[in-house]
Amino acid sequence: MKSFNARHALARCALAAASLLAYAAPSVHAAETPQYGGILTAILSPEPPTLNVAVQQVAGTQLVAGKIFESLLTYSFDLKPQPSLAKSWEVSPDQLTYTFHLQPKVQWHDGKPFSADDVVFTYTKILANTPRTRTLMANVQEVSALDPQTVVFKLKQPYSAFLYALDIGGGAILPKHLYDVDTPLAQNPNNNAPVGTGPFKFKHWERGSYVELVKNEHYWKEGRPYLDGITYRVIPDSASRRVALEQGTVLQAWLQDIEPVDVPRVAKLPTIKQVYKGYEYWSTMYWIELNGGREPFSDKRFRQALMYGINRQFIVDKIMFGSGTVATGPIHHNTRFYDANVKPYPYDPKKAVALLDEMGLKPDAKGVRATVGLIPLPYGEMQRRMAEYIKQNLAKIGVMVTLENTDVGGWTSRVGNWDFDMGANGVFQYGDPAIGVSRTYLGSNIKKGLMFSNTSQYNNPKVDELFNAAAAAPSDEARQKLYSEVQRILVEDVPVLWLADTNYSTLLNKRVHNAVTTALGVVDSQSETWLSKE
Known part of the structure; x- marks a missing residue:
């Protein structure tokens, strides 16, 4: 395995060369000539509470x-940093x-010039307080x-994941003047x-x-975008x-x-194509948040x-009908530094009951040992079915679950403010555990009112030590060792x-x-997207 320095040097050479290339459309459609015009219509479900990703990082907002x-960078399918607002960069x-080094002649949608001051302001005054970027x-x-x-970013210590943290979800640049x-x-x-710098301008939100978004006629990337606009339709x-x-x-x-049950049939329709690329950076994981500040979750x-x-x-x-794999712990199997060598948790109600007995949680006359609430993830039928099934499962071990349905805004508010027992969640991992994983478990990231932080209030100094050491470790080999240890501890602690x-x-x-040209999939700018005639 290459050392970090050697690997990083090679990456810098490749990236420097890449940053000098013209922004050509990906070769997968090289035989076709992109056409200008047309409105891309896309589903937006559920409707997000805001369109500012620095305020709210739910999927619809992103x-x-x-x-x-x-943002400064985007990422290739193999998770190599690529130019966006930054055309090139050097590492000491x-x-x-x-x-x-920023792209020249970039302007905000209101005509004001974009500059390095916007980047400095955004990172120091805005993003430093968001759940992802504060770490x-x-x-x-x-x-x-x-x-x-x-x-110029000057670090206090080496941070191996730095170039992986500059995507649109955690690094959207805002206009300082606004x-x-x-x-x-x-x-x-x-x-x-x-008001942004992207290929599409906001027009109207009904x-x-x-x-409704419309084409930015003054976009800095010459000849882009191809589309006249994008309309996101809210269809509950x-x-x-x-x-x-x-x-x-x-x-x-x-x-x-x-819905996953419908995907196989829909994907076979003659008018539809199914694209699996575009989720490499996200690597979404589903889990249930547990409020460790309340009994009996503190045990x-x-x-x-x-x-x-x-x-x-x-x-x-x-x-999920095959759209998922059973999780083994805190790191998605597609994310860097995953380790499957952790304590397994097979479905075993007898073992669950034995643990509850050991705690002294005896069943009452109705067989109930504990009553808890669960806020389902407000993202469609599959999530509701998942919550109902979990309720049925846990009833068999004497844990009575009350489902507490809410919309996206209510869900983020309640979980972010620790007003819950259990809360379903779907969380992006962002290509590197230092970015998308550690934020959930670091004691330093326990901050009431901040969704997608350590809302379970888990606090283990050893875990903090390992995550911090892994973020600064000089080689992938050293990072793997540290992340393997932290996975084993977390899987034991649950x-x-x-x-x-x-x-x-x-x-x-x-x-x-x-539509999908980077590891960010359809969340990315879609400046290269075009429509053929009907």
């Missing part, structure tokens, strides 16, 4: 915001200084602008009428119906979403837009009993109930070309 805002030999910024000593086209104001970030009126009903895709009234569906034996009491293989086979690693695909009408 999907729309990825066309409006941009001691890996403590990252210098980014990154804890390793940053200073962010400065050398000149209007050059930004956000450097006295209004609190969450109340800024631009959150729901956003709540409950659609979000799963059957209606499927019919819309089948009939061609929408041309794009991702994640759980189409490790109760958490282990819940793991033994849920038939996760049934969930994967009969509810701070959350890991259910399934997802294996999603995107369903597209065959008129849609180049």
Whole structure:
């Protein structure tokens, strides 16, 4: 295995060369000539609470915001950093200084010039307080602008995942002239009428119906975008979403837009193509958040009993219909540094009951040992069925579950503010455990009111030590050793109930070309996407 320095040097050479190339359409459609014009219609389900990804990082927000805002980098299918707002970059030999050279002649959608000051402001004043990027910024000593086209990040210590952390989800750059104001970030009126630098401009949001984006005629990437616009249609009903895709009234569906039970049939339709690429960076994992600040969740034996009491293989086979794999622990099997050599939790109600007995949780006259609430993930029929099935499973071991349904805003508010017993969640892993995994378990990331942080309030100094050491370790070999150890500890402690690693695909009408060109899939800018004639 190459050392970090050697590997990083090779990567820098390759990336420097790549950054000098023109932005050509991917070769998969090289034989076809891209056509200008047309509106891409896509499903948006559920409707997000905001369009500012710095405020809210739910999937729907990222999907729309990825066309409006941009970040310094994007990522290839093999998770190599690629240019976005940064056209090129250098890393100092001691890996403590990252210098980014910005694309020239970029402007905000309102016509104001984009500059390094926007990047510095965004990272120091906005992103430093978000659940993902605050962990990154804890390793940053200073962010400065050398000149209007050059930004420098100086780190306190080496952070091996740094170049993996600059995507649209955790690194969307906001306009300083609109956000450097006295209004609190969450109340800024631009959150729901956003101004970015991306290939598409916000036009209108008809709540409950659609979000309309139009072509940015002054986009910095010459000749892009091809589309005249993108319209995201809010379609709450799963059957209606499927019919819309089948009939061609929408041309794009991702994640759980189409229920897993329907995907195999829909994918075989002559008008539809199924694309599996575009989820490499996300590697979504489903789990159940447990409020460790409440009894009986504060007892490790109760958490282990819940793991033994849920038939996760049934969930994967009969509810997810093959769109997932039983999770073994905190790291998705497609994410770097995954290790399957951890304590297993097969479906074993007898072992679950034995643990509850050991705790002294005896059944009452109705067989109930404990009563808890569960907030289902508000993302479609599959999630509701999953919650119902978990309720049935846990009733068999004497744990009575009350389902507490809410919308996306209510879900993020309650879980983020620790107002829950159990909360279903689907979390992106973002290519590297230092970015998408550690945030869930670090004691330093326990912050009430902040969704997608350590909302279970798990606190283990040894786990913190291992995560921090792995983030700074100089080689992949050293990082693997540390991450393997932290996986074994977490799987023993069970701070959350890991259910399934997802294996999603995107369903597209065959008129849609180049919708998926990076590891970010349809969340990325889609500046290369074009439509053939009907």
